[in-house]
Amino acid sequence: MDSVRYVTAERVAHLTLDRPEALNALTPDQRDHVIRLLAGASGDPGIGAVVITGTGRGFCAGADLRGGGATAERVPGDVARTIRLGAQRLIAAVLDCEKPVIAAVNGTAAGLGAHLALACDLVLAAESARFIEVFVRRGLVPDGGGAYLLPRLVGPQRAKELMFFGDALSAPEAERMGLVNRVVPDEELAKTAREWAVRLAAGPTRTLALTKQLLNASLDGDRASAFTAEAAAQEINMTTHDAQEGLRAFTERRSPVFRGR
Numbered sequence: 001m002d003s004v005r006y007v008t009a010e011r012v013a014h015l016t017l018d019r020p021e022a023l024n025a026l027t028p029d030q031r032d033h034v035i036r037l038l039a040g041a042s043g044d045p046g047i048g049a050v051v052i053t054g055t056g057r058g059f060c061a062g063a064d065l066r067g068g069g070a071t072a073e074r075v076p077g078d079v080a081r082t083i084r085l086g087a088q089r090l091i092a093a094v095l096d097c098e099k100p101v102i103a104a105v106n107g108t109a110a111g112l113g114a115h116l117a118l119a120c121d122l123v124l125a126a127e128s129a130r131f132i133e134v135f136v137r138r139g140l141v142p143d144g145g146g147a148y149l150l151p152r153l154v155g156p157q158r159a160k161e162l163m164f165f166g167d168a169l170s171a172p173e174a175e176r177m178g179l180v181n182r183v184v185p186d187e188e189l190a191k192t193a194r195e196w197a198v199r200l201a202a203g204p205t206r207t208l209a210l211t212k213q214l215l216n217a218s219l220d221g222d223r224a225s226a227f228t229a230e231a232a233a234q235e236i237n238m239t240t241h242d243a244q245e246g247l248r249a250f251t252e253r254r255s256p257v258f259r260g261r
């Protein structure tokens with residue numbers, strides 16, 4: 001699909017939304033294509049990390065509402081089904097990807113686009129980037145997992161402020177609130193994202209996948225469940241080549257050579 005570019009290099013999958021004239025707003029076809037690409041990267045042993053970014057002035061302006069579907073006549077159940085099979089599937093594809101996913105936010109990230117960025121494991125933002133919980137401006141309830149993601153990142157009071165007012169949040173403000181890992185000059189965004197991704201891709205892939213799973217689940221359960229999951233993850237991880245290599249390298253006082261398995 002021309003409007004979604006996908007290239008791999010150095011064990012990193014680079015997924016670029018390329019519809020700059022629409023600030024990379026996602027059509028249903030684009031959204032489903034991104035979901036398929038993330039699923040493919042998740043299961044590809046040759047991929048160790050994923051970078052999601054956009055072209056032009058926008059990272060992603062959210063769902064494309066210009067197709068007419070937003071105002072079409074509906075029957076009960078249509079909206080819930082559309083959200084469940086659309087926006088929620090996209091966010092789940094990021095959260096469930098077994099590889100670290102980096103958002104390189106190059107510009108405006110609004111609505112579903114903001115949630116796409118915030119679902120990623122690490123968020124880099126250009127100085128010109130903005131995050132907007134735009135739903136309230138349209139009289140809409142947030143979708144794409146926003147009410148799940150935001151309170152976990154900034155707490156319920158900050159989440160309500162962002163969602164109730166719908167004001168644009170600058171990249172430095174987002175960093176101060178904990179929504180962004182790092183803000184970099186616009187011209188350094190792609191370079192920094194590539195460096196982070198290559199470093200992750202050279203790491204112990206299965207270890208990172210299990211760590212991501214533990215961290216994502218930790219906020220949804222009690223301590224006993226978290227400790228049980230931790231022990232199970234350790235059991236699985238200790239069967240991997242990379243865990244055994246890491247321990248050997250430690251005892252032999254050398255740098256480990258990970259193979260991603």
